[in-house]
Amino acid sequence: MTSSAAIDNVLAQVDSGLERSLERLFELLRIKSISTDPAYAGECRKAADWLAAELTELGFAASARPTPGHPVVVAHGPEQAGPHVLFYAHYDVQPVDPLDLWDTDPFAPVIREKDGHKIIVARGASDDKGQMLTFIEACRAWKTATGALPLRISLLLEGEEESGGKNLPPFMREHAEELRADIALVCDTDMWDRQTPSITTMLRGLVAEEVEIAAADKDLHSGMFGNAAHNPNQVLAGIIASLRAPDGSVTLPGFYDDVAEIGPELKAQWEGLGFDEQAFLGAVGLSVPAGEAGRSVLEMLWARPTCEINGMSGGYTGDGFKTVIPARASAKISFRLVSGQDPDKIRAAFRTHVESLLPADCTVKFTPHGGSPAITVPADGIHLRRALSGLTAEWGRQAVITGSGGSIPVVGEFKSILDLDTLLIGFAQVDDQIHSPNEKYDLESFHRGIRSWVRVMGALAE
Amino acid sequence: MTSSAAIDNVLAQVDSGLERSLERLFELLRIKSISTDPAYAGECRKAADWLAAELTELGFAASARPTPGHPVVVAHGPEQAGPHVLFYAHYDVQPVDPLDLWDTDPFAPVIREKDGHKIIVARGASDDKGQMLTFIEACRAWKTATGALPLRISLLLEGEEESGGKNLPPFMREHAEELRADIALVCDTDMWDRQTPSITTMLRGLVAEEVEIAAADKDLHSGMFGNAAHNPNQVLAGIIASLRAPDGSVTLPGFYDDVAEIGPELKAQWEGLGFDEQAFLGAVGLSVPAGEAGRSVLEMLWARPTCEINGMSGGYTGDGFKTVIPARASAKISFRLVSGQDPDKIRAAFRTHVESLLPADCTVKFTPHGGSPAITVPADGIHLRRALSGLTAEWGRQAVITGSGGSIPVVGEFKSILDLDTLLIGFAQVDDQIHSPNEKYDLESFHRGIRSWVRVMGALAE
Numbered sequence: 046m047t048s049s050a051a052i053d054n055v056l057a058q059v060d061s062g063l064e065r066s067l068e069r070l071f072e073l074l075r076i077k078s079i080s081t082d083p084a085y086a087g088e089c090r091k092a093a094d095w096l097a098a099e100l101t102e103l104g105f106a107a108s109a110r111p112t113p114g115h116p117v118v119v120a121h122g123p124e125q126a127g128p129h130v131l132f133y134a135h136y137d138v139q140p141v142d143p144l145d146l147w148d149t150d151p152f153a154p155v156i157r158e159k160d161g162h163k164i165i166v167a168r169g170a171s172d173d174k175g176q177m178l179t180f181i182e183a184c185r186a187w188k189t190a191t192g193a194l195p196l197r198i199s200l201l202l203e204g205e206e207e208s209g210g211k212n213l214p215p216f217m218r219e220h221a222e223e224l225r226a227d228i229a230l231v232c233d234t235d236m237w238d239r240q241t242p243s244i245t246t247m248l249r250g251l252v253a254e255e256v257e258i259a260a261a262d263k264d265l266h267s268g269m270f271g272n273a274a275h276n277p278n279q280v281l282a283g284i285i286a287s288l289r290a291p292d293g294s295v296t297l298p299g300f301y302d303d304v305a306e307i308g309p310e311l312k313a314q315w316e317g318l319g320f321d322e323q324a325f326l327g328a329v330g331l332s333v334p335a336g337e338a339g340r341s342v343l344e345m346l347w348a349r350p351t352c353e354i355n356g357m358s359g360g361y362t363g364d365g366f367k368t369v370i371p372a373r374a375s376a377k378i379s380f381r382l383v384s385g386q387d388p389d390k391i392r393a394a395f396r397t398h399v400e401s402l403l404p405a406d407c408t409v410k411f412t413p414h415g416g417s418p419a420i421t422v423p424a425d426g427i428h429l430r431r432a433l434s435g436l437t438a439e440w441g442r443q444a445v446i447t448g449s450g451g452s453i454p455v456v457g458e459f460k461s462i463l464d465l466d467t468l469l470i471g472f473a474q475v476d477d478q479i480h481s482p483n484e485k486y487d488l489e490s491f492h493r494g495i496r497s498w499v500r501v502m503g504a505l506a507e
Numbered sequence: 508m509t510s511s512a513a514i515d516n517v518l519a520q521v522d523s524g525l526e527r528s529l530e531r532l533f534e535l536l537r538i539k540s541i542s543t544d545p546a547y548a549g550e551c552r553k554a555a556d557w558l559a560a561e562l563t564e565l566g567f568a569a570s571a572r573p574t575p576g577h578p579v580v581v582a583h584g585p586e587q588a589g590p591h592v593l594f595y596a597h598y599d600v601q602p603v604d605p606l607d608l609w610d611t612d613p614f615a616p617v618i619r620e621k622d623g624h625k626i627i628v629a630r631g632a633s634d635d636k637g638q639m640l641t642f643i644e645a646c647r648a649w650k651t652a653t654g655a656l657p658l659r660i661s662l663l664l665e666g667e668e669e670s671g672g673k674n675l676p677p678f679m680r681e682h683a684e685e686l687r688a689d690i691a692l693v694c695d696t697d698m699w700d701r702q703t704p705s706i707t708t709m710l711r712g713l714v715a716e717e718v719e720i721a722a723a724d725k726d727l728h729s730g731m732f733g734n735a736a737h738n739p740n741q742v743l744a745g746i747i748a749s750l751r752a753p754d755g756s757v758t759l760p761g762f763y764d765d766v767a768e769i770g771p772e773l774k775a776q777w778e779g780l781g782f783d784e785q786a787f788l789g790a791v792g793l794s795v796p797a798g799e800a801g802r803s804v805l806e807m808l809w810a811r812p813t814c815e816i817n818g819m820s821g822g823y824t825g826d827g828f829k830t831v832i833p834a835r836a837s838a839k840i841s842f843r844l845v846s847g848q849d850p851d852k853i854r855a856a857f858r859t860h861v862e863s864l865l866p867a868d869c870t871v872k873f874t875p876h877g878g879s880p881a882i883t884v885p886a887d888g889i890h891l892r893r894a895l896s897g898l899t900a901e902w903g904r905q906a907v908i909t910g911s912g913g914s915i916p917v918v919g920e921f922k923s924i925l926d927l928d929t930l931l932i933g934f935a936q937v938d939d940q941i942h943s944p945n946e947k948y949d950l951e952s953f954h955r956g957i958r959s960w961v962r963v964m965g966a967l968a969e
Binding site for chain 2: 080081082083139140142143146207208209249251253255260261262263264265266267268269270271272273274275276278279281282283285286287288289293325326329330331332333334335336337342345346349351353354355356357358359360361362363364365366367368369370371374375376377379381404405406414415449450451452475478479480481482483
């Protein structure tokens with residue numbers, strides 16, 4: 046039970062404590078917790094320990110738990126009345142290459158001005174360290190202003206979200222009892238726009254696969270063997286090209302079999318959002334939607350599956366030129382899935398398709414990099430309604446319900462392993478350039494994100 | 508005028524001096540003269556100075572001449588009767604990656620046993636340092652045994668053959684007077700087989716081009732933009748795939764317009780060589796010829812043009828996985844040309860083809876990496892006949908006339924700039940793995956290569 050007076054005190058505490066909150070965020074951003082590169086394992090450990098220490102200081106029973114990969118931070122607040130929420134975020138970040146496209150050191154956070162907004166620039170500023178701290182700093186404000194948290198809170202902070210996250214599900218299974226709660230909160234998504242908060246209820250799934258094509262047992266001279274020997278670069282390019290039809294659809298046999306068209310109601314709601322395709326594409330230097338002909342960008346991103354070539358490499362790629370026919374060529378390929386698609390089925394269809402295109406003398410090696418189904422969060426329920434009201438109160442504008450083209454596998458795991466529904470509440474903006482050079486988080490996202498959580502906690506505790 | 512007794516003395520000198528000749532080769536192989544990588548410019552300089560010093564010691568007027576790139580070594584022997592030959596070879600080598608596939612340090616030459624043959628293992632052992640020294644050590648043997656060279660000899664040793672060689676033609680034009688000779692000798696080719704020496708009279712040309720496709724102005728998150736934004740990896744793969752038809756032919760419009768079928772006589776001579784396609788492909792772990800259906804491997808390599816993807820790169824290619832849509836993707840593509848094809852015409856056709864396949868929002872950047880026409884050396888003439896007789900005498904088997912799939916642009920430049928015909932005489936074997944890990948040169952290629960030059964010099968001087 047929380048009075049609006051209490052909430053006003055906590056919000057005042059957020060405002061007066063913002064400078065220190067920023068200092069803490071900068072501390073965390075300086076830690077190079079790139080989870081996919083084994084060279085940074087120590088930095089991931091450091092980030093986990095930093096978080097455990099911060100949460101302990103806030104009165105949580107917190108610790109960095111070992112896994113076969115990077116640690117998982119688990120923290121429990123004191124037992125009390127009201128719903129028990131499990132908050133999730135991740136402290137690991139994406140690699141920073143190409144480094145030469147960054148204006149500043151990705152791990153030396155700075156505050157800059159962009160289009161009249163103050164922004165925090167650093168790898169992880171938005172995805173997901175900045176978002177994670179909006180919740181932790183909201184807890185701090187409650188604790189400081191009222192001496193207690195308004196409801197029972199546990200946190201689960203992982204360090205492998207950007208690298209397949211294969212160690213979290215077993216950890217969740219092993220500690221299912223300890224992690225039981227009434228609802229999960231995840232802070233890893235966007236606002237609808239600068240003024241409009243949103244709760245995401247649809248997430249695409251992901252199948253990530255590495256494929257390596259090999260032909261000759263050694264690199265060859267293209268003059269001595271060119272024409273007579275298969276070139277893995279050529280073979281791989283043919284396979285990749287075959288994955289998309291001229292109309293932009295994915296050609297994998299059966300790829301769309303389990304994909305349902307979105308209903309007229311949802312379609313109408315999305316059209317009501319007034320999404321500006323030109324502005325969305327224009328923000329990254331594009332003007333014409335790619336992908337499936339005849340579908341809106343919003344539909345393509347939220348309700349249609351895709352296939353993307355995330356990496357491609359073969360032969361000599363350094364300075365100058367080398368007339369070589371490489372022995373191998375490889376690609377990192379991912380499929381974004383929508384409700385109904387089975388990751389295992391899609392992975393199998395992909396492998397069968399690739400094998401069907403292999404010429405004589407060529408072999409293929411597949412390396413899976415994680416997979417998860419798309420999920421849809423029930424668009425009703427008291428927690429969702431209360432969270433929407435808290436966000437609406439902070440931003441003075443009706444919070445909306447949206448989908449997301451991204452994948453947050455943990456949401457599916459909360460459902461399947463802990464039987465938890467998830468509220469996806471985030472304050473990122475579409476121009477945050479997450480996974481790209483010059484990643485940023487609006488200072489306003491950080492400040493009002495903290496204020497938003499203060500209100501959402503209060504609303505959930507009512 | 509050289510007696511066969513004189514030649515026997517010189518050959519005896521070659522045999523007794525072999526150990527020292529090997530020591531000198533090893534000294535040169537230890538120099539990391541990788542011309543395509545600017546980081547090794549100092550090593551290229553070192554190799555050039557080493558050669559100038561060796562040749563000066565042999566009585567040549569020799570020096571390493573500066574160019575805008577790596578130095579060119581020019582050396583002139585004393586004036587005397589008989590034909591004046593200009594010998595060409597290159598002291599630069601290919602990069603060594605992938606380094607982990609080398610059994611030994613590429614720049615720490617060793618002698619090992621392979622299939623009952625002694626082999627010299629190092630980058631450049633065959634291409635082209637080992638071949639180059641067969642000629643220089645033959646000069647040394649003549650000098651030591653008879654006090655003089657049997658004919659007038661000049662040498663032109665370049666350091667950019669593996670990196671486009673764009674500085675040599677201007678150098679040749681500038682010094683055309685100084686480089687005038689009666690015939691050019693180039694040592695950069697194979698023997699027909701372990702027992703059969705050959706002189707190559709057909710060489711494919713080369714057009715090397717780097718192409719970079721760009722779409723968005725930054726890397727994108729494949730969840731946030733996948734389907735809606737063009738993926739340069741996908742676009743580039745489509746372009747590359749479009750270059751080859753299912754029958755293995757190159758699809759570039761007009762690519763075969765100027766390509767003549769080989770005549771029945773040459774076809775018959777090549778069939779008489781008893782080329783073993785299975786052995787040729789089997790040596791590199793392959794079994795089925797790729798390339799144009801219905802043509803022999805020998806024809807595909809010597810008399811048909813090709814298109815090879817030498818390098819391909821885009822997006823995240825490190826450890827793990829990164830769900831990115833890269834802003835750019837690039838490929839290094841080369842075309843091997845045959846007689847009649849115009850490099851400029853092929854390059855233009857390629858660029859037009861690529862531009863015709865560019866989707867909206869995508870841009871392309873082309874970077875040329877050199878080009879040269881194919882050339883055919885007249886298969887008669889006294890120098891060729893004499894050289895064949897010298898080789899035949901050394902190997903006790905009729906030397907044959909062959910083609911080569913590789914490109915040696917300088918041969919075309921000797922013709923166009925210096926009006927010189929070239930005799931391509933080399934002692935490499937098809938399994939030398941040039942441009943690949945564990946490059947080697949047979950000890951016999953080195954030893955009998957020196958002896959062969961002794962006899963060829965003698966024959967040319969008759």
